[in-house]
Amino acid sequence: MNRPNESHLETLGKIAETKRIFTAIQTATGRRESLCLVITSGARGEGKTTVATGLAMAASHPKRRKTLLVDYNWYAPAIHKTFDVELIENPAGFYGAASIDELIVPTHLGIDILPAARMTDDSQGALSNVEGYDHRLIQEAKHRYDTIIVDTSATFPENQNMRDPVLLSSIADGVVLVFMTNRTPRSTLKRTTTAMRINGAKIIGVVANQWKNPILY
Numbered sequence: 001m002n003r004p005n006e007s008h009l010e011t012l013g014k015i016a017e018t019k020r021i022f023t024a025i026q027t028a029t030g031r032r033e034s035l036c037l038v039i040t041s042g043a044r045g046e047g048k049t050t051v052a053t054g055l056a057m058a059a060s061h062p063k064r065r066k067t068l069l070v071d072y073n074w075y076a077p078a079i080h081k082t083f084d085v086e087l088i089e090n091p092a093g094f095y096g097a098a099s100i101d102e103l104i105v106p107t108h109l110g111i112d113i114l115p116a117a118r119m120t121d122d123s124q125g126a127l128s129n130v131e132g133y134d135h136r137l138i139q140e141a142k143h144r145y146d147t148i149i150v151d152t153s154a155t156f157p158e159n160q161n162m163r164d165p166v167l168l169s170s171i172a173d174g175v176v177l178v179f180m181t182n183r184t185p186r187s188t189l190k191r192t193t194t195a196m197r198i199n200g201a202k203i204i205g206v207v208a209n210q211w212k213n214p215i216l217y
């Protein structure tokens, strides 16, 4: 059992909007149990991990729904830092697991974590043909968890080292798009929604993150 990064999580817990957003998602999907969401954005650094973690916390409290938070942003993993868990050693360790139990790390917050796998230079090609595997993995998780939140990479720019959020979106009951107000061009958002819809993703809604990241401004 790991002790998460308390101060960061405390900050996230104060973002009251995530609770409202989670309730709105439940209403929109009509699913109170067995809800699987993919979180993505048009560009990098728009707040996906912040929103994904906040939604996982909103899902697990106060009703203690069994919640799994998945870090499928292998390109720039972050969930493991917030929850102070280890990355999976390499993609081979991820794909070689006999069951999801070998990969999941429980935390004392009642949220289980499926961390990202560490990518190295010789991991090239490790992400090819993953769609079937991911479907099986998430399907297995759906039998055990009430809520599954999947944090992913930005949809653009596409990168061969990323697990494509557009492909991952077909696993989920719905996709939540995060965009940073006054930063992300509308054209990027439009491109993202179009790519998602073409691939059959159900976009539940868009979270407008109004925080101004001083690093980006």
Ligand SMILES: Nc1ncnc2c1ncn2[C@@H]1O[C@H](COP(=O)(O)OP(=O)(O)OP(=O)(O)O)[C@@H](O)[C@H]1O
Pocket: 041, 043, 044, 045, 046, 047, 048, 049, 050, 051, 073, 076, 078, 152, 153, 154, 209, 210, 211, 213
């Ligand atoms: N609403 C917010 N309030 C305070 N801090 C925020 C907010 N949104 C994002 N941040 C901060 O901005 C930084 C980037 O956010 P985050 O890691 O959630 O983005 P991301 O979309 O997951 O990035 P990446 O594309 O690299 O995965 C983090 O340091 C996060 O703590």
Ligand SMILES: [Mg+2]
Pocket: 048, 049, 050, 073, 076, 078, 151, 152
């Ligand atoms: Mg992130």
